Amino acid sequence: MLQIALPNKGALADDAVKLIHAAGYSCQRSGRELRVRDTGNQILFYFLRPRDIATYVSNGTLDLGVIGRDFLLEQQSGLHEILSLGFGGAKLCYAGPNSAHLDLEDLEGLRIATSFTHLVSKDLARKQTQADIVPLDGAVEVSIQLGVADIIADLVQSGRTLEDAGLCIIGEPILKTEAVLAGHEEIIKTKPTAQLFVRRIQGILLARTYVMIEYGCPRSALQQACEITPGIESPTIAPLSKPDWVAVKALAKREETNRIMDELESIGATSIVITEIRTCRI
Numbered sequence: 084m085l086q087i088a089l090p091n092k093g094a095l096a097d098d099a100v101k102l103i104h105a106a107g108y109s110c111q112r113s114g115r116e117l118r119v120r121d122t123g124n125q126i127l128f129y130f131l132r133p134r135d136i137a138t139y140v141s142n143g144t145l146d147l148g149v150i151g152r153d154f155l156l157e158q159q160s161g162l163h164e165i166l167s168l169g170f171g172g173a174k175l176c177y178a179g180p181n182s183a184h185l186d187l188e189d190l191e192g193l194r195i196a197t198s199f200t201h202l203v204s205k206d207l208a209r210k211q212t213q214a215d216i217v218p219l220d221g222a223v224e225v226s227i228q229l230g231v232a233d234i235i236a237d238l239v240q241s242g243r244t245l246e247d248a249g250l251c252i253i254g255e256p257i258l259k260t261e262a263v264l265a266g267h268e269e270i271i272k273t274k275p276t277a278q279l280f281v282r283r284i285q286g287i288l289l290a291r292t293y294v295m296i297e298y299g300c301p302r303s304a305l306q307q308a309c310e311i312t313p314g315i316e317s318p319t320i321a322p323l324s325k326p327d328w329v330a331v332k333a334l335a336k337r338e339e340t341n342r343i344m345d346e347l348e349s350i351g352a353t354s355i356v357i358t359e360i361r362t363c364r365i
């Protein structure tokens with residue numbers, strides 16, 4: 084039986100369950116149970132504290148885990164990032180008081196409060212900057228008010244937490260993070276259930292990235308149409324009862340949908356229909 088660790092709380096917990104459920108697995112808890120068994124798919128899901136997941140997976144107790152890339156790299160567990168999961172996006176950034184107008188050249192000699200001591204030390208070494216790291220477990224933004232740090236390094240998503248604390252981001256992020264599926268590389272080669280799990284999740288992620296676009300196109304504009312919607316390999320072209328017209332069908336990036344529709348309309352395409360994809364394998 085494949086054993087997968089999922090976060091039991093925090094920023095990634097709900098979206099992890101939604102993604103895995105969409106891939107056809109039963110992983111929903113009815114209460115606060117520690118584990119959920121999906122007998123049909125031969126998987127046991129364990130709900131664990133986010134910061135413990137890398138430990139259980141790296142020592143081989145569990146096979147795979149959903150974890151933030153930030154934790155994965157901070158904990159140096161030796162685990163491999165098998166798949167990025169497209170949710171839980173955030174940036175690990177330096178931030179300081181609005182009134183201080185700091186930039187990255189000003190970090191020398193400052194006290195930096197963070198729970199990402201490894202990632203911040205590595206970043207400071209890369210910048211050849213000497214600063215004092217003040218290790219804290221969380222809620223680091225309050226450390227400046229309390230006088231134990233000059234700036235912080237923390238995860239920023241919407242920026243609201245920083246704004247509320249009167250802080251602003253300093254320079255480029257140290258790291259861009261999101262939820263990832265982590266494990267030892269061999270697990271995918273040795274356990275067919277793990278391989279299938281990854282393929283199914285990839286199917287859902289692709290379906291979230293692409294839409295299906297279908298339209299009618301005059302034959303005279305077909306070459307331009309195929310350039311606008313090349314699909315992943317090539318578009319499907321089917322004859323229509325009107326001899327000078329064809330129907331075209333192709334996958335297109337969701338974020339490009341409106342631009343594509345505008346361009347198709349401008350070359351004379353009609354009946355342009357966009358359809359959601361539930362899952363797919365490419």
Ligand code: AMP
Nearest residue numbers: 094171172173238239240241242243244
């Ligand atoms: P925000 O106010 O939206 O910028 O969120 C910042 C706070 O939420 C920080 O204190 C982070 O610890 C937490 N947070 C935001 N995004 C994530 C994430 N992807 N993973 C873990 N914690 C996060």
